[in-house]
Amino acid sequence: MRDWIIKRRARTRHLIELGGLVVKAGLVELTDDDRATLYGAFLTVADKLRSEERGNTLALWRRKGKRAFEHESASPEL
CATH class of the missing domain: 1.20.5 (Single alpha-helices involved in coiled-coils or other helix-helix interfaces)
Structure with missing residues (x-):
């Protein structure tokens, strides 16, 4: 290929x-599938990650995401 x-x-x-x-x-x-709203939210996230808060923000979001994945795998939908 x-x-x-x-x-x-x-x-x-x-x-x-x-x-x-x-x-x-x-x-x-x-967001009622509003692409402009979603894009605006992503731009806000990107701005936060360009700030001095980047390290703490990434650590917080990573922990929260890992917990959510673990919770989901522990209690799968029926």
Whole structure:
């Protein structure tokens, strides 16, 4: 298989996984699927990560995300 096809498929899979996280977090429903609102929220997150608070913010969000994944795997949906 051609290298560019493999890279394109990997990129597509990555983008689908990221979109899945947006859905999993409930952001689509909470914003009524408003793309401008979602984009604005992501820009706010990016601004926070460009600030001096980056390290603490990443640590907090990582802990919260890991806990949510663990909780989900411990009590899967029926």
